[in-house]
Amino acid sequence: MQIESKAAFESLQAESRARHSDAQAEIHVCCGTGCLANGSKGVAEAFAAEAEKRNSNGGPKLVVKPTGCHGFCERGPLVAFKPSGLLYTKVKAAAVPEVVEKTVEGGEILSRFLYKDPTDKSRIEQYANIPFYKHQNRVAMRNIGLIDPTDILDAVAESAYTGLAKALFDMDPDQVIDEVETSGLRGRGGAGFNTARKWRSCKKAEGDRRFVLCNGDEGDPGAFKDRSIMEGDPHSVIEGMIIGAYALGAHEGFIYVRDEYPLAIVNLMIALEQARTFGLLGTNILGTGFDFDIKISRGGGAFVCGESSALMLSIAGKVGEPRAKYVHSTAKGLFDLPTVLNNVETWANIGAIIDKGGAWYASMGTEKSKGTKAFSLVGKVKNTGLIELEMGTTLRHIIFDIGGGILADRPFKAVQTGGPSGGCVPESLLDLPVDFEKLTEAGSMMGSGGMIVMDDRTCMVDVARYFLAFLIEESCGKCTPCREGLRQMLVIYNDLVEGRAKSGDIERIERLAKGMQLGSLCELGKSAPNPVLSTLRYFRDEYEAHINDNACPAGMCRELTAYRILEDLCGGCHACFKACPVDAITGEPKSLHTIHHDACISCGACFDVCPDQAIETFPKNTLFETEVV
Amino acid sequence: MTTEHCAVDLGPAAEILEGYPPEEASLIQVLQDVHRAYSYLPCDVLGTVAKTLNVPLAKVFSVSTFYKAFSLEPQGDTIIKICVGTACHIRGAGQLVEELERKLGVGPDQTTEDMKFTVKTVNCVGACAMAPVMIVGETYHGSAKPARVGKFLAEAEVDHAD
Numbered sequence A: 001m002q003i004e005s006k007a008a009f010e011s012l013q014a015e016s017r018a019r020h021s022d023a024q025a026e027i028h029v030c031c032g033t034g035c036l037a038n039g040s041k042g043v044a045e046a047f048a049a050e051a052e053k054r055n056s057n058g059g060p061k062l063v064v065k066p067t068g069c070h071g072f073c074e075r076g077p078l079v080a081f082k083p084s085g086l087l088y089t090k091v092k093a094a095a096v097p098e099v100v101e102k103t104v105e106g107g108e109i110l111s112r113f114l115y116k117d118p119t120d121k122s123r124i125e126q127y128a129n130i131p132f133y134k135h136q137n138r139v140a141m142r143n144i145g146l147i148d149p150t151d152i153l154d155a156v157a158e159s160a161y162t163g164l165a166k167a168l169f170d171m172d173p174d175q176v177i178d179e180v181e182t183s184g185l186r187g188r189g190g191a192g193f194n195t196a197r198k199w200r201s202c203k204k205a206e207g208d209r210r211f212v213l214c215n216g217d218e219g220d221p222g223a224f225k226d227r228s229i230m231e232g233d234p235h236s237v238i239e240g241m242i243i244g245a246y247a248l249g250a251h252e253g254f255i256y257v258r259d260e261y262p263l264a265i266v267n268l269m270i271a272l273e274q275a276r277t278f279g280l281l282g283t284n285i286l287g288t289g290f291d292f293d294i295k296i297s298r299g300g301g302a303f304v305c306g307e308s309s310a311l312m313l314s315i316a317g318k319v320g321e322p323r324a325k326y327v328h329s330t331a332k333g334l335f336d337l338p339t340v341l342n343n344v345e346t347w348a349n350i351g352a353i354i355d356k357g358g359a360w361y362a363s364m365g366t367e368k369s370k371g372t373k374a375f376s377l378v379g380k381v382k383n384t385g386l387i388e389l390e391m392g393t394t395l396r397h398i399i400f401d402i403g404g405g406i407l408a409d410r411p412f413k414a415v416q417t418g419g420p421s422g423g424c425v426p427e428s429l430l431d432l433p434v435d436f437e438k439l440t441e442a443g444s445m446m447g448s449g450g451m452i453v454m455d456d457r458t459c460m461v462d463v464a465r466y467f468l469a470f471l472i473e474e475s476c477g478k479c480t481p482c483r484e485g486l487r488q489m490l491v492i493y494n495d496l497v498e499g500r501a502k503s504g505d506i507e508r509i510e511r512l513a514k515g516m517q518l519g520s521l522c523e524l525g526k527s528a529p530n531p532v533l534s535t536l537r538y539f540r541d542e543y544e545a546h547i548n549d550n551a552c553p554a555g556m557c558r559e560l561t562a563y564r565i566l567e568d569l570c571g572g573c574h575a576c577f578k579a580c581p582v583d584a585i586t587g588e589p590k591s592l593h594t595i596h597h598d599a600c601i602s603c604g605a606c607f608d609v610c611p612d613q614a615i616e617t618f619p620k621n622t623l624f625e626t627e628v629v
Numbered sequence B: 001m002t003t004e005h006c007a008v009d010l011g012p013a014a015e016i017l018e019g020y021p022p023e024e025a026s027l028i029q030v031l032q033d034v035h036r037a038y039s040y041l042p043c044d045v046l047g048t049v050a051k052t053l054n055v056p057l058a059k060v061f062s063v064s065t066f067y068k069a070f071s072l073e074p075q076g077d078t079i080i081k082i083c084v085g086t087a088c089h090i091r092g093a094g095q096l097v098e099e100l101e102r103k104l105g106v107g108p109d110q111t112t113e114d115m116k117f118t119v120k121t122v123n124c125v126g127a128c129a130m131a132p133v134m135i136v137g138e139t140y141h142g143s144a145k146p147a148r149v150g151k152f153l154a155e156a157e158v159d160h161a162d
């Protein structure tokens, strides 16, 4: 059914909204990658079977929707009920008949499925009252979790494509760009470049053929907001791109998706096909005579292909080696033609901005960073998952109020943001309001919005080493400072974590960092020293301990760390005995256990399972002194 | 390159190539399809791809080795991917890699002699909230513990026997 006028679009919207108005309840089962891993497919199928049973018996209508990621992956599979607003966590397929009978039909709340607040142990019934959700403000992720991403009518009912209809029927292309300018929107892919300015510079470029691209490469490890948006609400991305194409006069678009995101690719393909069926994409969009279509390009698993010039080469079937920045891709991008590339989240904001107005968007956020931002909150934090908040929210609020604090109530040490181009922000800066500027001032970066929380059991020297090892794999190797600088730095870091460090190593690292910042061609190499420099800036004492005392204060670097059991605390639970992968622990249940240092590989498995905190680490080089005692 | 690597049926490759315009821009997508059909990139097929798309063989090799999604070696029946992204790293992904090495005798990017398993490390699969993540075949295992690795392997063998 091709929609060919504003009126036809509005009646489609009304129809979609009325579709389930006769349902007794809607049951939303999260089927994001996280919940799927916890078995949510079976849960959704079980609900569908129960609904089918009732519907065929002429009973009350139940609507079951498999939705995208609700964000609270930690507690999955998640099931939300409408209109009651109830949220159940950790639902198993076997419990579904009982849930339908007692909760949906009987109105009884089964408290064992309710979210339990880790701080005060209270049970919370309503989705909207759970701290993880209560503090959020969703724009880019506005429909995720509310809609079945494989059903365009569901998206339309939640106002998808309203912004597109407004742009096509009521605005000319320049007004669209003006509106985006008013919103102050800056790119969500890392650098925070002003979106309207990028569009204008492409618009000025000569030539009739131009491209609109979406960067769904999401290479920063620890970030998954783009995955969730593409999986959970692909229409928000598609709508944004059509509006952008209209503003720029482009007729061809590509979405570049990482190879590691198979579900995102499937859901995008379905969404594109459905949008074409309704005349929202393809030729003569909404009967206005405007043509635009989108193809999907699958990445090949290379981090550097997230960089704009490399991404464009990759779409063209070539090796993704970045080129120098003096040629702007807005003038000479994909196939050397004018191109606009924006991040998934950037595109997802566009429809809402056009629909509700730039001024509305600009009323949120800080002076220079407007609107909201999606973050993936992961690592050693209690409530891991995906969140969207107003720019300017403090780290403390994010980690402690939304995240619920540190796992096992251990001390907070740092939060890593910005992926391999970012840095680690220490405890002293917990009250930092998060926006583009503030993170950069702190020596980190916004990047893809990954926030990896670290506790006292994370060695900051090892974290820096980790990113170097990552980047060595990912550097395209085109220029020497990046390719060789990373390798030389890793040699020094391996010495640090393995107990061969010598004085002067810190200074050597700093010299190499300078060289890489000055001499690398693309941002990968230029920003590669950031994790190194930020850990040196805030955690220099940890480096010094590795060099001067051959000790890892976090008790993580294996060559420097040994483990022992504290006699007074060991309850003889036998958990460590079972956890040790190399049988280095002896002891009978209910009696004191012992770690044998000749067999121990310092992996820490016992430490992690001990319920009595009876295992402690100590510097390995003091091993012989202590053992004599 | 040994001849036994080259003893492959070129039929599926020809079929894939028919679906794309014969130009360089098709290269990566063709290689992705070939990889899916053969579960690696056999050298003979690369020759055919180069000829059909009119791209120098050296370029085809350059693309095949640049992108991590491609393997030039045959893969095991079940591919085990261990996420070593940042979130998984700090929640103990390294212990999983070690446990697999102990259990299977192979490290990352290696295949067991019986061709049952290929072990790979990947940088973030976007399920960081459930770190550490291990993907055995198509099955995602969140909050994976070394102690459960043996069970995952046994399940995969059963799945494959089905």
Ligand SMILES: Cc1cc2nc3c(=O)[nH]c(=O)nc-3n(C[C@H](O)[C@H](O)[C@H](O)COP(=O)(O)O)c2cc1C
Binding pocket: A186, A187, A188, A189, A190, A191, A192, A193, A215, A216, A217, A218, A219, A220, A303, A304, A305, A306, A307, A308, A309, A341, A342, A343, A344, A346, A448, A522, A523, A524
């Ligand atoms: C090494 C490297 C990797 C990058 N990876 C990504 C990525 O995965 N996703 C992304 O959107 N941008 C990434 N970028 C930034 C892009 O080059 C580009 O700035 C961005 O996609 C533009 O969109 P935006 O203005 O909407 O942010 C990367 C940049 C570099 C240098």
Ligand code: SF4
Binding pocket: A304, A321, A322, A474, A475, A476, A477, A478, A479, A480, A482, A483, A520, A521, A522, A523, A524, A525, A526
């Ligand atoms: S800085 Fe590194 S990744 Fe960027 S072009 Fe140079 S070698 Fe390649």
Ligand code: FES
Binding pocket: A221, A222, A223, B083, B084, B085, B086, B087, B088, B089, B123, B124, B125, B126, B127, B128, B129, B131, B132, B133
């Ligand atoms: S870091 Fe492992 S899934 Fe993201």
